[in-house]
Amino acid sequence: MPETTTHTHSVSDDLRLEWAGVTDRGRRRDNNQDAFLARFPLYVVADGMGGHAGGEIASQSTISRLDAVVDAGTVSAAEVEVALQRAVDDIHEHPETTDEGTGTTLTGVFLDRGDDGWRWVALNIGDSRVYLKRGDQLSQVTTDHSVVQELIASGKISPEEADGHPYSNVITRAVGANELLPPDYVSIDLQDEDRLVICSDGLTKELTDYGILHFLRENPDPATAxxxxxxxxxxxxxxxxxxxxxVRVLTGGSSSTGSDSED
Known part of the structure; x- marks a missing residue:
């Protein structure tokens, strides 16, 4: 795996972002169906699903369409949804994505300037997640679109029972696998030293929330974390x-611990 680098971007005199991203095939899969985009102001992860190369094509098509949104210079919920519809068209037109159920999750955040200043907008389709570390607490920002989450919400199973549930891998919404519904959105204010974790379920299958919090506590630099x-x-x-x-937020007088490379 290539060396991970922390990228930085000065949004204004009193707001700076640091971030790093990585994807790994893992130890049991033959190929990597995940993809990610980490370019200011958009940070997203896609976890593909489908036989053969289908999932990889679905996730990469989605990331490619969102990358074009960043290139165009205006990242908004409306532009994201247009890109997702184009990605769905790409997936359906590709000769290697004919398997039923081929598609991808999508989750992440983009930085948005509203009337009252900067804010994050988290977005989610599927069971990839966004977490927020604020102070010494970690909270899950997104809500999974999955069968087990619906069972938890209805009180039929406990969160502890979800991991071993026979439907633990069944998601109820995806990009490309069914009718495209818009992402769920959550607005998040910015505070100094906030850390956002955007991840596929390949991380959360192996690390508990406490484990994620532990590594964030131990590693302020995004690349190291x-x-x-x-x-x-x-x-x-x-x-x-x-x-x-x-992604790490630095405001006011905070000092950076990462690289000075700009993206």
Whole structure:
């Protein structure tokens, strides 16, 4: 795996972002159906599904369409949804994505400037996740679109029972696999030293929320945190492709611990 680098971007005199991202095939899969995009102001992870090369094509098509949104210069919910519809068309037109159920999850955040200043907008389709570390607490920002999440919400199973449930891998929404519904959106204010973790379920299958929090506590630099979490996921079994992005917010007088490379 190539060396992970922390990228930085000065949004304004009092706001700076640092981030790093990585994807790994894991220890049991023949190919990597995950893909990610980490370019200011958009940070997203896609976890593909489908036979043969289908899942890989679905996730890469989605990331490619979103990359074009960044190139165009305006990232918004409306532009994201247009890109996702184009990705669905790409997936359906590709000769290697004819298997029923071929598609991809999508989750992440983009930085948006509203009337009251900068904010994150988290988006989600499927069971890839966004977490927020604020202070010494970690919270899950997104809500999984999955059968087990619906069972948890209805009180039929506990969160502890979800991991071993026979439907633990069944998602209820995806890009390309069914009728495209818009992502769920959650607005997040910015605070100094916030850390966002955007990840596929290849990470959360192997690390608990407490494990993620532990590595964020131990590694302020995003690249170091990303590498530590991937290594731990692989050591814990690496049953799936593992993809994650860590974004760190620095405001006011905070000092950076990462690289000075701009993206």
């Amino acid at each position: 990303v590498d530590a979490m991937v290594e731990a996921a692989l050591e814990n079994g690496g049953r799936d492709n593992v993809t994650l992005i860590v």
